[in-house]
Amino acid sequence: MSEQIQTQDEFLKGFDWENYENGIDTVDESQLKEFENLVDKTFISTNDEEVVDGVVVRITDRDAIVDINAKSEGVISLNEFRYNPNLKVGDKVEVLIDVREDKYGQLVLSHRKARTIKAWDRVIAAHDTGEIVNGFVKCRTKGGMIVDVFGIEAFLPGSQIDVKPIRDYDQYVNKTMEFKVVKINHEFKNVVVSHKALIEADIEIQKKEIIGQLQKGQVLEGVVKNITSYGVFIDLGGVDGLIHITDLSWSRINHPSEVLELDQKLNVVILDFDDEKTRIQLGLKQLFAHPWDALDTNLSVGDKVKGKVVVLADYGAFIEVAEGVEGLIHVSEMSWSTHLRSAQDFVKVGDVVDAVILTLDREERKMSLGIKQLTPDPWTDITSKYPVGSKHVGVVRNFTNFGVFVELEEGIDGLIYISDLSWTKKIKHPSEFVNVGDKLDVVVLELDVEGRKLSLGHKQTTANPWDKYEEAFAVGTIHTGEISEIVDKGATVEFGDDIVAFIPTRHLEKEDGKKLKKGESAEFKVIEFNKEFKRVVASHTAIFRQEEEKNVKAAETSTSSSSQAERTTLGDIDALAELKERMEKGEK
Numbered sequence: 145m146s147e148q149i150q151t152q153d154e155f156l157k158g159f160d161w162e163n164y165e166n167g168i169d170t171v172d173e174s175q176l177k178e179f180e181n182l183v184d185k186t187f188i189s190t191n192d193e194e195v196v197d198g199v200v201v202r203i204t205d206r207d208a209i210v211d212i213n214a215k216s217e218g219v220i221s222l223n224e225f226r227y228n229p230n231l232k233v234g235d236k237v238e239v240l241i242d243v244r245e246d247k248y249g250q251l252v253l254s255h256r257k258a259r260t261i262k263a264w265d266r267v268i269a270a271h272d273t274g275e276i277v278n279g280f281v282k283c284r285t286k287g288g289m290i291v292d293v294f295g296i297e298a299f300l301p302g303s304q305i306d307v308k309p310i311r312d313y314d315q316y317v318n319k320t321m322e323f324k325v326v327k328i329n330h331e332f333k334n335v336v337v338s339h340k341a342l343i344e345a346d347i348e349i350q351k352k353e354i355i356g357q358l359q360k361g362q363v364l365e366g367v368v369k370n371i372t373s374y375g376v377f378i379d380l381g382g383v384d385g386l387i388h389i390t391d392l393s394w395s396r397i398n399h400p401s402e403v404l405e406l407d408q409k410l411n412v413v414i415l416d417f418d419d420e421k422t423r424i425q426l427g428l429k430q431l432f433a434h435p436w437d438a439l440d441t442n443l444s445v446g447d448k449v450k451g452k453v454v455v456l457a458d459y460g461a462f463i464e465v466a467e468g469v470e471g472l473i474h475v476s477e478m479s480w481s482t483h484l485r486s487a488q489d490f491v492k493v494g495d496v497v498d499a500v501i502l503t504l505d506r507e508e509r510k511m512s513l514g515i516k517q518l519t520p521d522p523w524t525d526i527t528s529k530y531p532v533g534s535k536h537v538g539v540v541r542n543f544t545n546f547g548v549f550v551e552l553e554e555g556i557d558g559l560i561y562i563s564d565l566s567w568t569k570k571i572k573h574p575s576e577f578v579n580v581g582d583k584l585d586v587v588v589l590e591l592d593v594e595g596r597k598l599s600l601g602h603k604q605t606t607a608n609p610w611d612k613y614e615e616a617f618a619v620g621t622i623h624t625g626e627i628s629e630i631v632d633k634g635a636t637v638e639f640g641d642d643i644v645a646f647i648p649t650r651h652l653e654k655e656d657g658k659k660l661k662k663g664e665s666a667e668f669k670v671i672e673f674n675k676e677f678k679r680v681v682a683s684h685t686a687i688f689r690q691e692e693e694k695n696v697k698a699a700e701t702s703t704s705s706s707s708q709a710e711r712t713t714l715g716d717i718d719a720l721a722e723l724k725e726r727m728e729k730g731e732k
Contacts, residue, residue, distance in 0.1 A: 195258040198239045200231065210239060210253055218253035225255065227295070238262055256295075263294035267335055271325040279323045279337060281316045289316060291323065291337055298325075304338035307347060308369050308379065311406070347382035354383045358424070360414055363431070368408045376400045378412055378426055385424035387412060392428050394435045394468030396454045403428075435468030436509045445501050449513070453495045458486045463499060463513055471511035473499060478515045480522055480555025490515070522555040523596055530556070530598065532588050535605060540582045548574045550584055550600055558598030560586065567603045567610060568642035568678065609642055610675045617643060617670050617680055622687065626665045627652075635660065637668060643680055645670070651683035660684055 198210035201217065208220045208231065220239065225231045240258040241251065270277050279291040279298065289300040300323070302310055323337035366378035366385065375388045392403045404410070412426040443449075451463035451471065460474040478490045491497060499513035522529075530536065530552065538550035538558065547561045565577050578584060590599035617623070617639070625637040625645070634648045645668065652659040660666055669690070672681035 195238050195240050195261050198237055198253070200233050200235045200237060203231070203233060208237075210237060212239060212241075212251075212253070214241075214251060216251050218251040220253045220255050259295045263296045264333075266294045267296060267298075267325055268328065271328050274324065276322050276324060276342065277337075278320055280320050281318065283317060284313050289313065291321075293323065293325070293335065293337060296335055298323075298335035298337045300337050300339065304336075304340045307340055307343050351382035354381055358414060358417060360416060362414045363411055364414065365409065366412050366426075368404050368406050368410070371400050371404065371406060373399060376404050378410075380412075380424070383424065385412065385414070385426040387426045387428050391415065391426070391430065394429050394432070395464065396462070396470065434509075435466055436506065439466060439469055439506070443501070443504070445504055447501050448498060448518075449501060450496060450498050451513075453491050453493050453497065456487055456491065456493050458488075461487045461491050463497060465499075465511070465513075469509075469511070471499070471501070471513040473497075473513045473515055477502065477513070477517070480516050480519070481551065481557060516555075522553060523593065526556070526593060527591065530588050530591065532591055534588050536586055536588070537583055538586050538600070540578050540580050540584055542580065543574045545573065548578060548584075550586055552586075552598075556598070558586065558588070558600035560584075560600045560602050564589070564601035564603055567606070567608050568644075570644075570678075610678060613643060614673065614675050617673050619670050619673055621670050622667055623670070623682070624665065624667050627660050627662050630662050635662070637682065639680075645680040645682040647682055647684065651685045653685045655688040 196212050198212040198218065200208050201211045202209040203222070206222060208222055208225065210218050210220055212218055218239065218241070220237075222231075231237075237255055238258040239253040239255050240261065241253060266277075269275065277293055279293040279300075281300070282290045282292055282297070284290075285299070288302045289305070291298045291300045302313065304326070305313075305316065321339055322342055323339055324341045325335060326338045326341060327336035328334070364380050366380045368376055369379040369384060370377040373389075375386050376392065378385045378387060387400075389397065389400055392400055397403060410428065411431060412428055413430050414424060415427045415430065416425040417423060449465045449471075451465035453461050454464045454470065455462040458475070460472050460478075462470045462472055464470050473487075473491075475485060475487045475490075478487065479485070497515065498518060499515055500517040501511060502514045502517070503510070503512040505511070536552050538552045540548055541551045541557065542549040545562075547559050548565070549557055549559055551557050562571055562574055565571055565574065569577070571577050584602055585605040586600040586602055587604040588598060589601045589604065590597075592598075623639050625639050627635050627647075628638050628644075629636045631646075634646055635652060637645045637647060639645060647660075647668065649659075651671075654660060654666075666684045667687050668682035668684050669686040670680060671683050671686060672679065674680075
């Protein structure tokens with residue numbers, strides 16, 4: 145019974161319930177453990193977020209099936225391989241497990257994320273080690289370019305593309321170039337690369353070699369790197385030099401672009417440099433002979449030349465008579481006229497003019513020219529054209545406080561003193577009488593040929609009205625007028641257009657004792673007339689005082705007669721008394 149029971153226990157213990165229920169043989173425990181160890185070593189855990197290598201085993205219309213040695217194959221959208229249109233079965237790719245199982249039980253992988261993680265590792269390593277990396281220039285952006293480096297979009301500043309200024313950024317788009325990673329911002333995931341840094345490294349070596357060999361007067365080949373208003377920068381192979389605008393050409397130029405253009409190759413001569421040889425002064429015109437040395441040896445004073453106006457100033461104009469050879473025409477040599485004018489009144493920049501050489505100094509390389517010498521000097525026959533007493537019509541050109549300058553013809557000016565403008569008007573300034581540009585009748589009063597001076601008069605073109613006024617306004621004549629102005633110490637009265645009489649204050653008194661006011665009309669008696677000084681003085685008070693004087697004289701005459709009669713009567717009395725006295729003595 146016990147054996148039977150034991151056998152039953154053994155049977156139950158050894159009975160395979162799994163096989164009984166599922167029809168599957170159980171695996172030996174040791175074998176199962178060995179199998180699990182093998183799986184752990186062979187298959188990748190899908191729980192870790194790490195980048196692993198996979199192999200493309202199949203490509204569908206939408207996805208790539210990748211074997212990563214996991215318990216199942218993974219799926220990656222073909223969109224993540226746009227950068228690699230040649231993807232094929234068997235290619236190794238880096239992947240990151242994105243989703244362990246989707247709704248279809250598939251393992252979802254990401255090549256883009258894996259590539260980004262790996263790219264950042266590579267970029268950081270390149271930045272730390274200074275490694276040179278390849279990048280694909282995708283497009284332009286504000287301030288520079290966008291470059292694909294290991295799948296990361298990096299920024300390439302415009303200043304870091306090349307050592308020379310970039311004028312056409314588009315020429316770099318869609319090109320693969322070498323770069324150095326110069327800056328990484330981990331917080332914002334920004335990467336900055338430079339192509340210029342690679343060039344500078346090579347240039348630095350060349351630069352040291354060039355600087356070590358620099359000598360004044362040395363001729364080097366260079367390339368125009370930059371053009372400014374003041375000069376041109378030349379790349380001498382890693383070393384920059386400057387050609388100042390004055391050292392570009394023997395001829396006068398307004399801007400360096402008239403002589404050179406960007407990227408132009410040319411020979412230059414070293415003029416000077418500082419102790420460190422960092423500031424190099426170059427010359428271009430010094431490679432050619434000075435134009436003055438090639439100037440015609442037969443050219444001399446008095447010869448006629450033709451040239452172009454290159455510079456204009458108030459005092460004159462510079463004329464280029466040959467390339468690099470200039471002469472100055474002073475404004476005083478542009479016209480025979482003596483009144484002040486500006487050179488702009490005669491020529492403008494770009495004009496081609498004829499001139500006469502006045503002075504020529506080949507050693508100092510100076511030349512003065514004249515234009516007026518091409519026409520006869522108007523003063524040559526001045527005495528026959530403008531004799532004293534002759535009448536002419538001139539144009540008012542200028543004013544001074546003391547007179548008016550009148551031009552009779554080009555080069556012939558005369559002065560009318562303010563006192564010779566009018567016979568009658570008292571003029572404080574010529575502008576009260578005429579305007580610049582007015583035509584004016586004149587008479588030649590004086591002529592100084594040697595001094596080239598003409599004295600003119602305007603009032604002399606008409607008769608002196610004071611000759612007839614001398615009789616009409618003689619002392620004692622009476623005229624009616626209106627007080628026009630109250631002035632210091634009196635008032636003025638206008639008798640017609642020419643005669644303005646002065647009335648002293650005490651002669652303004654009326655018969656009633658009051659004084660005449662502005663605008664009042666009254667009779668006035670001339671008490672002074674001076675033709676030489678054109679002075680007329682009159683009095684209103686003298687009018688009624690003249691009547692008083694008559695009455696006074698009449699009264700005086702009457703009184704005189706009465707006194708005479710009185711004196712006769714008294715005399716008779718005295719005579720009679722005397723006669724009586726004599727008679728009495730005779731009787732005795």
